[in-house]
Amino acid sequence: MRSGEIISFDDIKAGYGRSRILKGLSFSVREGEVFGVIGPNGCGKSTMLNVLTGTLCPSSGRLFYREKEISGLPSYKRCRLGIGRTWQIPRPFTGMTVYDNVLTGAVHGAGESVKQSREKAEKVLKETGLADKSRIPSGELTLLDRKRLELARAMASGPEVLLLDEVAAGLTEAETKEIMALVGGLRERKYTVIWIEHNIETMLKATDRLMCMADGRNVICGDPGEVMGSEIVEELYLGKD
Ligand SMILES: Nc1ncnc2c1ncn2[C@@H]1O[C@H](COP(=O)(O)OP(=O)(O)OP(=O)(O)O)[C@@H](O)[C@H]1O
Numbered sequence: 001m002r003s004g005e006i007i008s009f010d011d012i013k014a015g016y017g018r019s020r021i022l023k024g025l026s027f028s029v030r031e032g033e034v035f036g037v038i039g040p041n042g043c044g045k046s047t048m049l050n051v052l053t054g055t056l057c058p059s060s061g062r063l064f065y066r067e068k069e070i071s072g073l074p075s076y077k078r079c080r081l082g083i084g085r086t087w088q089i090p091r092p093f094t095g096m097t098v099y100d101n102v103l104t105g106a107v108h109g110a111g112e113s114v115k116q117s118r119e120k121a122e123k124v125l126k127e128t129g130l131a132d133k134s135r136i137p138s139g140e141l142t143l144l145d146r147k148r149l150e151l152a153r154a155m156a157s158g159p160e161v162l163l164l165d166e167v168a169a170g171l172t173e174a175e176t177k178e179i180m181a182l183v184g185g186l187r188e189r190k191y192t193v194i195w196i197e198h199n200i201e202t203m204l205k206a207t208d209r210l211m212c213m214a215d216g217r218n219v220i221c222g223d224p225g226e227v228m229g230s231e232i233v234e235e236l237y238l239g240k241d
């Protein structure tokens with residue numbers, strides 16, 4: 001792992017049952033950068049996050065967080081180290097209020113005292129624009145607010161690295177602008193961000209580097225303009241002809 005890097009995948013292979021999905025995935029993310037990830041449906045982007053957060057165990061390869069190998073750590077320990085995720089399809093605890101959802105992130109994710117967790121939850125609710133809705137049951141939220149809540153709950157767990165899985169998917173153009181403003185502000189809050197998105201135009205405005213995955217591998221990674229202009233990305237998205 002090179003200095004300045006915070007996450008590193010080294011030849012990771014992983015899958016579900018007999019299906020092999022990640023077929024030797026290697027890439028590194030630098031501290032403080034917004035690292036975009038694109039690739040065709042089913043190529044393994046969300047699976048990569050499952051491996052990183054520890055919900056899926058790789059069959060081989062090594063995974064590093066700073067200098068530490070985390071391949072064998074359970075999810076809650078990775079969360080306490082500083083890895084927080086949002087889900088592609090929002091997963092709020094629907095029977096609980098917005099506030100309690102965020103508080104859960106702080107209490108269980110960060111493992112702080114109840115007093116500290118309450119302060120953290122209130123701060124994060126303000127930052128994500130949910131303060132007025134904190135007493136509403138989360139099941140009653142609109143999609144945009146559920147996406148905000150995903151972000152809020154992850155932020156409450158005190159991460160250094162935030163993993164965003166298609167935060168803009170399913171939103172209208174106006175809603176996308178709102179969520180983008182929120183994500184754009186994450187850099188100023190000093191998070192490292194790994195951001196998977198199909199709405200590429202939206203994401204490109206905010207990314208430092210971009211990786212394109214295909215068939216469980218990193219096919220190209222680097223300057224977003226160069227990646228988007230590459231033959232391999234053109235082929236993947238437009239077809240050879
Ligand atoms: N829990 C699971 N059990 C079995 N197969 C799964 C599971 N989750 C994902 N898959 C399969 O693994 C492959 C990769 O899925 P993954 O969700 O990582 O793709 P993705 O790149 O995130 O796609 P998308 O852009 O559609 O979100 C797909 O073929 C998918 O059907």
Ligand SMILES: [Mg+2]
Pocket residue numbers: 045046047088165
């Ligand atoms: Mg996905």
